[in-house]
Amino acid sequence: MTPVRQKHAAVKTVSVSGMKPVLHMTGLVLLSMSGIMLFPMLVDVFYGSRDWQAFAASAVVTALIGSTLLYGSRGSLKAGFTLRQAFVLTPTSWFGVSAVSAMPFFFSEYGVVSGSLANSFFESVSGITTTGATVISNLERAPPGLLMWRALLQWVGGIGIIATAIAILPALGIGGMQLFRTESSDRSEKAMPRVRQIAMTIGSVYIGLTVTATLVYWLCGMRLFDAIAHALTSIATGGYSTSDLSFGAWNTNGIQWFAALFMLSGTVPFVLYVRFIAGDYRAFWDRQIRTLMIFLAVVVGSLGSWLALSGQYGVEESFRHAAFNVVSVVTTTGFATTDYTLWGNAVIGIFFGLTFVGGCTGSTSGGIKIFRFEVLAVMLRGHFLRLIYPRGVFPRFYGERPLDSDVVGSVIAFFAVFFLCYSALTIALMGFGLDFLTSASGAATAVANVGPGLGAIIGPAGNFGPLPDGAKWLLSLGMLLGRLELFTVLVLFIPRFWRG
Template sequence: MRRYQIVLLILGSLCLGLAGLAGLMGMISHTWAGDGAAGGFAECAVIAGFAGGLMTLVGIGAREELEFRSAVSLTVGAWIGLPLLASLPFTAGPDALSFTDAVFESISGFTTTGSTVMTGLDATAPTLLLWRAILQWIGGIGIIGLSIAILPFLRIGGMQLFQLESSDRSSDRIIARPGNLAVGIVSLYVALTLLCTFGYAFTGMTAFEAICHAMTTVSTGGYSTSDASMGHFSAGAQWVSIVFMLGGAIPFLAYVRILTRNARNRPGAFEEVRGLFVLVALFTAFLLTAQVMAGIYSGDSVRLALFNTVAIITTTGYAAGDYQLWGPLAMAAVFTLTFLGGCAGSTAGGFKVFRIQIILRSIWRALQQAPLPHSVVTAHHAGQKLSNSDIASVALFGGLYVTTFAAASIALAALGLDFETAITGAATAIANVGPGLGSVIGPAGNFATLPDAAKWLLGVVMILGRLEIIVILLLFTPRFWGR
């Protein structure tokens, strides 16, 4: 038990933080907004505060360091426990959701997926809309921390390539002390959010709309204050959104390297970023071609093609125009984009650009080696030589990713969903994108009409996708528990 005291101490602190935030939102709802949502926030504050206080008391006196099992347990506990507690404000007030819908909305928020069961957003209680945005904003910074501090050391899916302390040489370290790195990352995250807020306000959004959308843009979450998503706002707002969605999908360590002038010591430091921009350009061209083929090309086509490409590949999931009306090429391109994702160490989900690059280079290495089986051919990524274990790790993750997607698709179909809804629902959940395709969960619809069992299943898949699948599977292995 002593081994997991540190886990309880940290989880307790997180719950107490959530309780404080819910209490603040309840006060805003009661004294300023008067939107009737204060009761749900009070309930969340009391329950989260009690749970957090209990865990903190048990965890007092814990050892400071996190071991492998502790890190995994903390990660899974936080990404399951916090969404359950944060769902409580959605279950009370004039816009009350069922428990299933509330948990779905909360999980979608924390994982920055952006799938929603809420309708009538334009008339929804303002504090609930702000709560949704805050959940995605918190989830975004949590994802960055997970990608930088935990996953590389668990050697999951090739993430070990981004391990900070890979060498004893100080030149290989971005910032000497982890505390400084954490402060730098959080400062950058806040700065990007503020800049995005000002950008949105400049394009005509109200202060409330600008704040909410800034939090869900930089976190690549995609929750909006309107049922029409970004289609409700001006073309200028959509251009601002494009810039900051890409900003959220770029590795935050890349920003730190630029600011600390460390990039010049890291050959290929921005290789994944270049790959992301290449994919954006390629799929924007596909969507433009689709509009030409469908005979609906207009002066807005470039903006809409670029906006929707960026929204999907960064896994933000905002909608502006229904790309389902652009023909089969657009549908195929969007479905493919759903799986790709942004860069490692960013707020974006998906398969990640670096894994695509590693797979392509591994295939090229195999083709070069095939005529001369005994020759030595190496593959590199971001200035690092790829070992066989690195390639195998990415291949293993790819296999698990496809298997999880297929299993979720079959399970959703077994629950009565049509083929298009089942297959794109599974894809959007595991990639943490948001909207799927079709008349039900497409950009013009939402997930409200799905059966409860499907919503719970999609919630599980969202968490699996966000935690890179293997983190969850570790809990089901006897060796993990020391047996």
């Protein structure tokens, strides 16, 4: 090939036909979503709500879009996926699901979402990204199908992000996730040789945890409908509730303690469930889990002791509120038992910091993730040791595995881009006239996929409904960015990415 032709090949752009596998997979996902819409439709029919029509119309439109994409891209999966196509598929499929999932809210006859594109899309994105921020108030009066749809969105988004975190992000090397490429495949494949078996086992565990949570909530005093909805959102670490008071509306038979356990079960790497079922009974003695549990124990113990000693609650109530709300924020679920912003300015600062932490990789939780803080700690330790012993050699290990420069660089880049996006979103929200606390906590809770923010408007006792539409669009973008680990979306804006 001549130099001229080589140069021409270097700048060749990606063709439409090259994206057909992406369209094909997106079509399959949309067809699946159209089928899922039938469940809340039947719920509305059962309860006699006219909102079933919104789900019927949305299911038909979604099925038509999905079928069109499938027909136009038939036969395109024979060659598999390239790296570039995998990058495009992730945001395309998540945005497509968010868009079609907004239709039932838009067509609904209920409240603030009816006929509002900004509110409907915000609620849909918040659901599918398992963020849990809401624009809807008076949830007790909302149509049952709409409440079930919100819960189902979070449940589907939870299993979706598990699949993305295990199958896609490690291969793309996003934010240090390549560290788990071998761990999530080799160890699992030794236990169960085929990928399909791993996927089926994870799906079975996910369903099993959801059914267990439903039964426990029901036996603890919830109506069966509420128990199902909260079980779906607990395991998905989503946080959508059927009451404006969230879990503060239920406090019988230890239900809040059980809810904290179920939230924790969703923030565990689901690959570990596969290994445990296959006979590795030390699977949960995992570095991420140990670090998370120690961190939670310190924060809950300190906060619970302070609440008890300050006389705000009794001993059991102090530790229950502390445990539930700290676990809820760290796992990025977003449930609440009370308005913890009334506990004092210091506590507000603590919860603001907890917003960024997140759970384990390969789970349903969002946030920065525990393993990145561990990698950062290893890197800082080595740096300080080199300051003391300039000629010393200090290998970097994560558990028993060496940390190469590629992983460390990816983690540092993630921290930099995360806080850059967070800062930009905070400033942009302030441009809509919002105060600093609302803007800063709103940006944090969106990018970290937590749910409630801080302050009088979007705090645990409020919602995002009063915000300007422009702010809701920005927050929707922030939620998608955070859920997809930032780079999978931002890389699409680099012109070189689209060149062959």
